[in-house]
Amino acid sequence: MRNNKLYLVISSLFFSFAAFANEAAAQVDPDAQQTLFMKFIRAITFTSDGNIPDFFIFLGRHHPLILHLPVGLLAVIAFLEIFSWWRKVEIYDEAMYILCWLAALTSVGATFFGILLALPGGYNPELLSRHGWLGMAVAVAAIIALYLKHHYRKDKVMAKRHRFRVAIFVACVIMGFAGHDGGSLTHGTEYLFEYAPDPLRKMTGREAKKVKKLDEDSKKPRKLPYFEAKVLPIFEAKCVSCHGDEKMKGKLKLNNILGIMRRYDKIITPGHADDSELYALLVTDDLEEIMPPEGNQALTADEIKIIENWINAGASFSDVELKPMASPSPVKEAEVKAEEKQEAEKAPIDLANMTVDQRFVHEKIIPFFEAKCTKCHGEEKDKGDVRLHTVEVIKATFEDELIVPGNPEDSWLYDSLITDDEDSLMPPPKEKNPATKEEIAMIKKWIADGAKGLD
Template identity: 80%
Template sequence: MRNNKLFICISSLFLSFTAFASDAVAAGADPEAQQTLFMKMIRAITFTSDGNIPDFFIFLGRHHPLILHLPVGLLAVIAFLEIFSWWRKVEIYDEAMYILCWIAAVTSVGAAGLGILLALPGGYNPELLSRHGWLGLAVAVAAILALYLKHHYRKDKIMAKRHRFRGAIFIACVLMGFAGHDGGSLTHGTEYLFEYAPDPLRQMTGRSKKTVKEKETKIKKLPYFEAKVLPIFEKHCVSCHGEEKMKGKLKLNNILGIMRRYDKIIAPGHAMDSELYALLVTEDTEEIMPPEGNSILTKEEKAIIHDWIDGGASFSDIELKPMAKPAPTEVKMEKVEVNSETVKAIVDLSKLSVEQRFVHEKILPFFEAKCTKCHGEKKDKGDLRLHTIEMIKASFEEEVIIPGNPEDSWLYDSLITDDEDSLMPPPKEKNPVTKEEIAMIKEWIKNGAKGLE
């Protein structure tokens, strides 16, 4: 009787947990809430709610791919043996099965724990990470439940208890399948598995048919970057620096993603001084990109990136045009202090449109006065910088500025919010924006945030 009550309690806990996970995943109307829910939970239980992740946690988390294959294989073997036992009506190595259940339960909990540590720094698709996390925890709970049921079946050999054990094992395997698929999507991208699948299978999974690319009658010349450089990034880099995963807060899957970190990783005209290229040719095995074990670049591919950076790292030139090297001249060097006023003087406002002049005369000075202390060249809090035209344009991708829609733009919302923790500039800076400045930003965004050409 006591065992039956305990079984009911554990089953109720398992069902409640999976229902909770299901609700968290199904709340598709608010993806941010899913991320907040899962990340808030794991940071609370690891005491890292302040965002400071100890290096040791990250070190442990990277062992997640190493251990997760143990419960995957063990649960599959246990399920297979149970099917064979049911089919042949025989008892197969009961003690060995019990030991396998113990190992499967322990390694499932270990894999879930290391997965939590791996997820702490972020950099993954929030919705996919949330679903994978809940499913991984559900697998661990199902494995523990199966161990409990196996333990009690061994005592009295009641078939009803064995059927419950079998049910728990098969539920664990089903959950494991979905969790494994999401884990693969986090690592390789959501289309990795079905990219080359037959059309009927793609349609069964809710995907469209593969598009047949028709040959263009007229050959269109692409810029050198899109024709030569971007395909190299897509082949070797975007699995870690793309839409699904963004290691080091770097995205190399499109121009806007690169622009966000452009002046930190690229020195136009100087390939060897550019972190982007230097990490491709370094002899340091700890720093080299891509990391050991991944697809490495050929000499030709490295040469293409080298020549592109040496040629000015332009995104629009059709042909590679190496930057002209100035002839050496003897000049008397004088110390010149360059400040924002000096930079402004370089821009010839008379040659700009009305919208461009407005940006240079009003918007840029506003950002410089109110924002660039935390979101500028020296500091990029929240991975946001607003000190140049290019950086402001790059912010469109993250919905910091949504042209034509100030109410949904994070920039405008942060200026008028009543939440002191979200208000920008922070109250502690004692540099509040005026009503006129708020009205100016709102009107500029409402009119399309023009003038950044």
């Protein structure tokens, strides 16, 4: 009867929390596309509006410190129970009971701090969701094991001892999967199996390691842009474990051009490495701020110099060789802009001789950009090397995943309109000029249909 009451209480709590999460999630923008886990934890912490107190973030960063306690305690309890069963000896019961209490309490604590750590996001959503649910399951299993141990101590019925053992071993198995996902969140999903032997890779559903073969085409000299040839390999080797697809510390991705462009104006001042946060964090003397953090493989002096030279030369993604940035006088720059404006005024747009797609771009797409985007991405300013004020400049930047014809989800242009990251959202919230749902739907359909009309 008591067991039935326990199961009833646990079920009631679960469904109450689920209903609470759904109700709170309904208040969130449906375009945010949060996982159920994120909706749930933001509901129970009353942060569904996206405003996360700094104190929560501070507490959450204690998760790596706390989580090792239940891991060790549950492993010790399981080992002692195996030893007791194998050698037919009775382990000191009071000590085991204390260990079970500690395991349950620290499991709940690790889950609590883990929830707070996950609130700001910045991790692979699916992986984070699985890790979170498994972590909660470990805490539940530890509590159930404590409950069963408590009842076994009263009457020493062996059946209850077996139930306790099952609960402990289930907790350890779940803990193993949760720990693997936690490691993947920190180091990347392939960290464990990257250098595994081929038989083990095949057993886990992975392909055998590919042997690099030099074909005729690869022997031909091919000039890559300076960024791809020199700078990107440094980021991939030293930075993407914390700033990549699996983990985005500071909401920064350095594994591709698109990820850098989303934070470009925040971390890079073209032509001035000393004023760029990206470079400053590589050379700072502050051990708490330096990147990569202490304990990770540091950049060499030559690698830092490559990044410095790239920024000082303009931080371009397309130049094959570094070219010193020209510093035109204000008078000369004004003259050039005046000439460009005159040229634009001399060439009136003839809509009558355009195709349907071309007219759509001039009548719908360009006016949208002028109203929402060209303040930062236009003739006067080109944040992230992106300009959207004419068809010609859009075609000139029709690369680096700005627009991926047929695939709006992979297009930076569309993603920047719907992201829930306020630092990346376009237009910026401070402008108080958001894109409407109709305008976002128009851009999505235009890209999905092939982004036609720019020819």
